[in-house]
Amino acid sequence: MAAEPFLHLNHVNVVRGETPVLHDVNLTIHRGEHIALLGPNGCGKSTLLKTMTCELYPLAQPETEVRIFGRKRWDLTELKKQLGVVSAELPGRPFLQATGFDAILTGFFSSSTLWPNLTVTEEMRERAEKVLIQIDGARLRHKPVGEMSAGQVRRILIGRALAASAGTLLLDEPSNALDLAAQRELRNLMRELAQAGTTLVLITHNIADIIPEIERVLMMRDGRVIADGGKPELLTAERLGELFGTPVRLAESGGFYQAW
Numbered sequence: 145m146a147a148e149p150f151l152h153l154n155h156v157n158v159v160r161g162e163t164p165v166l167h168d169v170n171l172t173i174h175r176g177e178h179i180a181l182l183g184p185n186g187c188g189k190s191t192l193l194k195t196m197t198c199e200l201y202p203l204a205q206p207e208t209e210v211r212i213f214g215r216k217r218w219d220l221t222e223l224k225k226q227l228g229v230v231s232a233e234l235p236g237r238p239f240l241q242a243t244g245f246d247a248i249l250t251g252f253f254s255s256s257t258l259w260p261n262l263t264v265t266e267e268m269r270e271r272a273e274k275v276l277i278q279i280d281g282a283r284l285r286h287k288p289v290g291e292m293s294a295g296q297v298r299r300i301l302i303g304r305a306l307a308a309s310a311g312t313l314l315l316d317e318p319s320n321a322l323d324l325a326a327q328r329e330l331r332n333l334m335r336e337l338a339q340a341g342t343t344l345v346l347i348t349h350n351i352a353d354i355i356p357e358i359e360r361v362l363m364m365r366d367g368r369v370i371a372d373g374g375k376p377e378l379l380t381a382e383r384l385g386e387l388f389g390t391p392v393r394l395a396e397s398g399g400f401y402q403a404w
């Protein structure tokens with residue numbers, strides 16, 4: 145039997161505070177797919193991501209359904225073990241004192257540091273060792289996060305998300321505030337992960353982040369998914385211009401794109 149999709153959303157409406165933010169979102173994402181989610185500020189991208197991680201719930205309506213890895217109900221701690229979320233934000237101030245290796249281990253507990261009451265098993269250590277190699281982070285093993293460059297911190301945050309997750313990464317503007325070299329390193333790491341079979345869902349305003357392995361593009365505006373299709377069809381100057389309401393120029397080279 146084919147594996148259940150990573151995500152299935154049916155008629156999803158989400159309200160935050162008093163404001164309806166997502167309107168009738170219908171979406172299926174299969175395991176092994178790589179997707180870029182694009183849209184103007186405030187259109188609901190992060191809200192959609194939080195719906196995927198069950199941090200936000202849709203309105204209970206007759207046809208509404210959220211299934212993650214085929215299941216409607218999740219214990220949040222258990223779900224976090226399947227889904228790694230990477231954003232530019234740190235998990236908390238204590239994270240700055242953690243070494244690179246310990247910072248990766250915090251992913252197993254969704255904590256900001258290895259608090260004394262947490263039990264790190266040998267299995268967790270072995271997994272963290274593998275992740276450290278996977279993210280090419282051996283040099284960061286003993287370095288406190290607070291002494292790392294922004295690019296190195298982002299690498300460790302990806303490692304933290306990978307440690308506990310079973311092959312799906314949700315990335316919310318991962319290249320924010322990274323210099324050109326760190327952006328390139330991040331893209332290379334995303335490419336390696338995608339090629340190794342990790343499902344990537346990438347929210348970005350930086351079109352250059354859309355690595356060649358990403359083949360599907362979702363466009364959102366005003367809380368709705370207004371387009372869902374292949375990159376050749378949607379990643380065009382015209383479609384981006386319509387989406388952002390401004391003239392856009394687009395260049396492609398070797399499977400990478402630049403927009404301005």
Ligand SMILES: Nc1ncnc2c1ncn2[C@@H]1O[C@H](COP(=O)(O)OP(=O)(O)OP(=O)(O)O)[C@@H](O)[C@H]1O
Binds near residue numbers: 165183186191
């Ligand atoms: N905690 C909240 N309470 C009420 N409204 C919220 C809350 N968080 C976000 N919103 C509103 O929900 C809408 C969608 O926000 P969201 O952060 O999902 O957009 P986004 O597409 O991720 O934006 P950006 O590109 O700027 O990160 C916005 O109108 C925002 O003001």
